[in-house]
Amino acid sequence: xxxxxxxxxxxxxxxxxxxxxxxxxxxxxxxxxxxxxxxxxxxxxxxxxxxxxxxxxxxxxxxxxxxxxxxxxxxxxxxxxxxxxxxxxxxxxxxxxxxxxxxxxxxxxxxxxxxxxxxxxxxxxxxxxxxxxxxxxxxxxxxxxxxxxxxxxxxxxxxxxxxxxxxxxxxxxxxxxxxxxxxxxxxxxxxxxxxxxxxxxxxxxxxxxxxxxxxxxxxxxxxxxxxxxxxxxxxxxxxxxxxxxxxxxxxxxxxxxxxxxxxxxxxxxxxxxxxxxxxxxxxxxxxxxxxxxxxxxxxxxxxxxxxxxxxxxxxxxxxxxxxxxxxxxxxxxxxxxxxxxxxxxxxxxxxxxxxxxxxxxxxxxxxxxxxxxxxxxxxxxxxxxxxxxxxxxxxxxxxxxxxxxxxxxxxxxxxxxxxxxxxxxxxxxxxxxxxxxxxxxxxxxxxxxxxxxxxxxxxxxxxxxxxxxxxxxxxxxxxxxxxxxxxxxxxxxxxxxxxxxxxxxxxxxxxxxxxx
Amino acid sequence: xxxxxxxxxxxxxxxxxxxxxxxxxxxxxxxxxxxxxxxxxxxxxxxxxxxxxxxxxxxxxxxxxxxxxxxxxxxxxxxxxxxxxxxxxxxxxxxxxxxxxxxxxxxxxxxxxxxxxxxxxxxxxxxxxxxxxxxxxxxxxxxxxxxxxxxxxxxxxxxxxxxxxxxxxxxxxxxxxxxxxxxxxxxxxxxxx
Numbered sequence: 001x002x003x004x005x006x007x008x009x010x011x012x013x014x015x016x017x018x019x020x021x022x023x024x025x026x027x028x029x030x031x032x033x034x035x036x037x038x039x040x041x042x043x044x045x046x047x048x049x050x051x052x053x054x055x056x057x058x059x060x061x062x063x064x065x066x067x068x069x070x071x072x073x074x075x076x077x078x079x080x081x082x083x084x085x086x087x088x089x090x091x092x093x094x095x096x097x098x099x100x101x102x103x104x105x106x107x108x109x110x111x112x113x114x115x116x117x118x119x120x121x122x123x124x125x126x127x128x129x130x131x132x133x134x135x136x137x138x139x140x141x142x143x144x145x146x147x148x149x150x151x152x153x154x155x156x157x158x159x160x161x162x163x164x165x166x167x168x169x170x171x172x173x174x175x176x177x178x179x180x181x182x183x184x185x186x187x188x189x190x191x192x193x194x195x196x197x198x199x200x201x202x203x204x205x206x207x208x209x210x211x212x213x214x215x216x217x218x219x220x221x222x223x224x225x226x227x228x229x230x231x232x233x234x235x236x237x238x239x240x241x242x243x244x245x246x247x248x249x250x251x252x253x254x255x256x257x258x259x260x261x262x263x264x265x266x267x268x269x270x271x272x273x274x275x276x277x278x279x280x281x282x283x284x285x286x287x288x289x290x291x292x293x294x295x296x297x298x299x300x301x302x303x304x305x306x307x308x309x310x311x312x313x314x315x316x317x318x319x320x321x322x323x324x325x326x327x328x329x330x331x332x333x334x335x336x337x338x339x340x341x342x343x344x345x346x347x348x349x350x351x352x353x354x355x356x357x358x359x360x361x362x363x364x365x366x367x368x369x370x371x372x373x374x375x376x377x378x379x380x381x382x383x384x385x386x387x388x389x390x391x392x393x394x395x396x397x398x399x400x401x402x403x404x405x406x407x408x409x410x411x412x413x414x415x416x417x418x419x420x421x422x423x424x425x426x427x428x429x430x431x432x433x434x435x436x437x438x439x440x441x442x443x444x445x446x447x448x449x450x451x452x453x454x455x456x457x458x459x460x461x462x463x464x465x466x467x468x469x470x471x472x473x474x475x476x477x478x479x480x481x482x483x484x485x486x487x488x489x490x491x492x493x494x495x496x497x498x499x500x501x502x503x504x505x506x507x508x509x510x511x512x513x514x515x516x
Numbered sequence: 517x518x519x520x521x522x523x524x525x526x527x528x529x530x531x532x533x534x535x536x537x538x539x540x541x542x543x544x545x546x547x548x549x550x551x552x553x554x555x556x557x558x559x560x561x562x563x564x565x566x567x568x569x570x571x572x573x574x575x576x577x578x579x580x581x582x583x584x585x586x587x588x589x590x591x592x593x594x595x596x597x598x599x600x601x602x603x604x605x606x607x608x609x610x611x612x613x614x615x616x617x618x619x620x621x622x623x624x625x626x627x628x629x630x631x632x633x634x635x636x637x638x639x640x641x642x643x644x645x646x647x648x649x650x651x652x653x654x655x656x657x658x659x660x661x662x663x664x665x666x667x668x669x670x671x672x673x674x675x676x677x678x679x680x681x682x683x684x685x686x687x688x689x690x691x692x693x694x695x696x697x698x699x700x701x702x703x704x705x706x707x708x709x
Contacts, residue, residue, distance in 0.1 A: 052553050213607075215607035216606065230613065231584075
C-alpha cells in the first residue's frame with residue numbers, strides 16, 4: 001500500500017474483486033481492531049466485523065461494480081462506521097470512518113427533544129385539568145374530570161380517584177379512567193384490607209408521593225407490584241386532594257414510562273391536588289344550599305345542663321322554637337312558652353350562663369326572644385352547620401330536629417353535641433329537600449292572602465308606597481282603593497305578615513303566621 | 517438469507533427501538549436461531565404476518581407502540597410462538613400468570629439470552645410435537661379410510677396433512693431430540709393386526 005494511503009486518517013482496505021483482502025492501513029487496523037498480519041489474504045467477511053445488515057460481505061458476493069456507501073452499527077465493537085466500497089480497475093477500496101460520536105450526539109438530541117415535547121404536553125394537560133376543575137360543580141364531576149383528563153392521555157396509562165370515607169380513614173374508589181388492568185383490582189383489594197399503599201400514605205401526610213419503578217419497590221404491597229409488572233406499569237404518583245390541613249382524597253396516576261415523574265411533575269400535580277381540594281371544599285359549602293338531599297337527625301336530650309331543658313322542667317312548661325336567626329353573632333331564637341308565665345321562664349333563663357340575652361316579646365302570646373350562647377345545645381348545632389327545623393322542650397326533656405348536608409361529617413356533628421350533653425340521636429333519615437318553585441310560592445301565598453289584602457299590597461307597591469321616601473301616602477293609596485287609611489294599614493300589615501311567614505317557611509299552625 | 521437455513525434453525529424475531537441493543541441481541545443469537553431484527557412494534561407485526569416466528573425477544577418500552585401493545589395485538593392473531601419480554605427492571609417475580617412466557621432484564625448478557633431462547637425453543641418444540649402427533653394420527657386415520665384418488669380432493673385431509681407437515685418441520689428445528697421421538701412415533705403400528 002502506498003505511503004499516503006498507509007498513513008491516511010481514514011480506514012482503507014484494499015480488496016480484490018472476489019473479496020480477498022490485500023492490504024489494510026493503520027487506521028483500518030485500529031478501527032476494526034484486528035492485527036494486520038492476520039488479515040491479508042483472508043476473505044473480507046472474516047476481516048470485517050459482523051453487523052446485522054452485513055452490507056460489506058454482501059457487497060462482495062459478486063465482484064462489486066458500483067460505488068456503495070452505508071452507515072452501520074457493529075455491536076461487537078460497539079461502534080458506528082460509515083463504510084464506502086469503491087471499485088477501481090482490479091482493486092476494490094473499502095473506506096471506513098468512525099461516526100459513533102455523531103450518532104451518540106444525535107441520540108442525545110432526539111432524547112432532549114422528546115423531553116421538551118413531553119414537558120409541553122404535561123403543562124398543557126395540567127392547565128387543561130385546572131380549567132376543567134373550575135367548571136366542575138359537584139364532587140362526582142370533580143372526580144370524573146380529573147380521572148378522565150389524566151387517564152385518557154398518551155402520557156399515562158390510568159388514573160383513579162379515591163375519597164376518604166366520612167369519619168374514618170378508609171379510602172373508597174370514586175372514579176377511574178384508562179387501562180386500569182389488574183393493578184386497580186389489586187389496589188381496591190388492598191384498600192379493603194387497609195394495607196399500606198402509596199395513595200394511603202399521600203392521604204395521611206398530605207404530600208404527593210412518587211414510586212418508580214413500581215414493580216421493584218418494597219413500599220408497595222406485592223400483590224400490586226405483581227399486577228403492575230404484568231400490566232407493564234413502571235411509575236406512579238399519588239396526589240393528595242388537600243384544602244388547608246384537610247385531605248379529601250387522593251389521585252393515583254400510573255404509567256408504563258420509566259422514571260416518569262420528576263420533582264417538577266410532583267410539584268405541578270401537587271397544585272392540581274390543591275386545586276381539586278379547593279373545589280371539593282367549595283362544593284361542600286354549597287351543598288346545603290344546592291343539594292336536594294338532606295340528612296335529618298332527631299336528637300333527644302334530657303340533660304338539664306342545657307338551659308331550655310332545665311327551664312321547661314322547672315316550670316313544667318312547654319317551650320317550642322318558632323324560628324332562629326343564626327347569622328347574628330349571638331344566634332337569636334324565638335320561642336313560644338305554653339303552660340307557664342313567660343316572665344317566670346325568662347327569669348330562670350336569664351340566670352344561666354349559656355343565655356347571652358333574653359326578653360319577652362309578647363307576654364300574652366307567650367313569645368320570648370333568646371340570645372343563645374355557643375355552648376347550648378342549639379348553639380352547638382348551629383355552629384356546626386346544622387339547620388334546626390324544629391325544637392320543643394317540656395318537663396320530660398327536649399326533642400330537636402336538625403337538617404344537615406349528606407356531605408357533612410355526621411359523626412363529628414353528633415359527637416360535638418353528645419360530648420357536651422347527655423343527648424342521643426333518636427332517629428336519622430335521608431330525605432329529599434322540598435324545592436319550592438317561584439310559581440308554587442306565589443300560588444301558596446295567593447291562597448293565604450285575602451282578596452283585599454292582596455289588592456292593598458299590589459296597589460301600595462305599584463303606587464311606590466314602599467319606596468323610601470314614599471311616593472304615595474297611605475291616604476292616597478287608601479283613596480285609590482276607596483277605603484279609609486286605618487283599614488288600608490290593617491290590610492297591609494296582615495298581608496306583609498303572611499308574605500314573610502311564607503318566605504321564612506313557618507308552619508301554617510304557627511301562632512305567628514295566623515290571624516287575618 | 518437462503519431458504520434452507522430457515523428450516524433447520526428456530527426463527528427468532530428481535531424487537532427493540534434502540535438499534536444498537538437490537539443488533540447486539542441479534543448477533544448473540546446467531547448460530548442458534550435464524551434471526552429477524554426490527555426496530556419498532558408495527559414492523560414486528562409486519563414480519564409476523566409474513567412468516568412463522570417461533571420466538572420473540574420483545575423490548576417492553578418502545579415509543580409509539582410498546583411491547584405490551586404488540587403483545588395485545590398478538591393475542592388477537594393466532595401467534596403460537598413464545599414471547600420473552602425485555603424489561604428495564606427486575607422485580608424477581610416468577611412468570612406464572614404474566615402475559616408473556618419469560619422476561620430478561622436490561623442489560624442482557626450473552627449467556628442469559630442464549631439460555632432463555634434455548635429454553636423457550638424446547639418448550640415450544642415439545643408443545644408443537646404434541647400437536648403434530650395428534651394431527652398426524654388424524655391424517656393416518658383418514659389415509660386408512662379414504663383411497664388415494666379421493667384424498668387429493670378431500671379438503672379436510674389436505675388441511676390436516678399440510679398442518680401436520682408444518683408442525684413436524686417446526687418441531688424438528690426447535691428440539692434436538694425430535695428425530696428420535698418422531699421415529700418412535702412412526703414405528704407404532706396403528707392399523708392393528
